[in-house]
Amino acid sequence: MAYFTLLLAVLHVHKAWCEVTFWDTAVQLSETMTLECVYPMMDNLTQVEWTKISGTETVKIIVYIPNYRMYIDPNYLHRVHFLNSSVGLHNMSLSFYNASEADIGTYSCLFNTFPNGLWEKKIKVVQSDSFEIAASSNGYLSAEPGQNVTLNCQLPRNWPVQQVMWEKVQPHQVDILASCNLSQGTRYTSKYLRTTWSKCSQESLQSVIIPNAMATDSGLYRCQSEASTGEKETFVVRLIITDGRTNKHFILPIAGGSVSLLLVILIIIIIIFYNRRRRRQVRTPLKEPRDKQSKVATNCRSPTSPIHSIDDEKEDIYVNYPTFSRRPKPRF
Incomplete structure (x- = not known):
């Protein structure tokens, strides 16, 4: 019987622990982190409390009552603040200055309102990379x-x-x-x-x-x-x-991929065209000497001089000279 009673007590403590550590939002630890707490209704705000839950103990960080002086725990003085625009607008988000590992834990944002009563949000601060x-x-x-x-x-x-x-x-x-x-x-x-x-x-x-x-x-x-x-x-x-x-976050990668593909295709076309042109330039100098030689050989021949064959060279050549009369020289 005693063992059964002890087991029930352990289960009760475990249930209470789970209820205490349940969270609505998990926040990544950073030096300038903000814990969001916005009351969704339009009820009259009577009091807001920010507390840190450490096991079975709670530490009051801030107590805000409209038209009264706000209480801040000395350990959090100059380390936490509300935005000026938040006060009185049901947005009691808490911002931290120079937060450290000591600020890891579970926080409670408790609204006292009229006529709906209590509204609570629990936020867990963890040391983590991007979620x-x-x-x-x-x-x-x-x-x-x-x-x-x-x-x-x-x-x-x-x-x-x-x-x-x-x-x-x-x-x-x-x-x-x-x-x-x-x-x-x-x-x-x-x-x-x-x-x-x-x-x-x-x-x-x-x-x-x-x-x-x-x-x-x-x-x-x-x-x-x-x-x-x-x-x-x-x-x-x-x-x-x-x-x-x-939509920019999703259109830009697609458009960027299409532009990159077109750019690659254009570069390939330019390379192929350049290689073909280079091959043509390499082949052209090899043909030019032969053309020039033929042109030189052609230009050396006079258009009026006949081309002599071998048989023509064997023929006799006759030259006609004019005849002049011979007269005796006069004597003086």
Whole structure:
């Protein structure tokens, strides 16, 4: 009986630990990192608390109450700040100056509002490389601005899936969009800036909908699923919203490849033409001496002088001289 009681206590502690360490967003550690926390409703803000969770202990970093002086923990003084435009606009994102490894951990952003009460977002800061490096794309989906985009997780047929989680993967952070666990009957409420639709049922467990897609929705989306047998599958799709600015990233490589291909073909044609012309120039000097010799031989012959044959040379040649009368010289 005592052993059973101890086991229940351990399970209770494990459950509490999992609840404490669950996160909505993972952020890459950097010196000037920003932890996003934006309340989506238009309720009246009564208080905001930023805390760091270390095991079972919590350290209050900032407590903000409208119209009152803001409290900042001395260890975080001059190291964290809110943007001036954020205060009073339900955007209480926390920016860090000169963050270090000591700032790795889980943070909680807690809104006290009226009349809906508490709203909390948990952010995990990790020391990692770009998150996109580990998320290679399996395919892509193209859509136009304003459309409702449905992302489907491509899994093997008749796979006994019981849990699916959708995430948006950016170089510096990962945001959970939707999560459903059929075995436990739990569904995650997204704290992501954009509203997404999803249903926690066997029929629609593998899909998530992004309504009224915008250019900022372009990027990598990852689906992580787990079967009742314990097997796990990951599917990553790149969403492309085809407006002018976003489409450049995909049109330019294609156009650049086409231009490069044309340039290579042009260079090959020029090389072939040049080689042919060079061969002709090499052959021409060899023919010129023969032509010149024939021309010289032809030019040496007078057009009025006949060409003598061998028989003609044997004939006698007669020359006629005029005869003059001989007179005696006069004597004086």
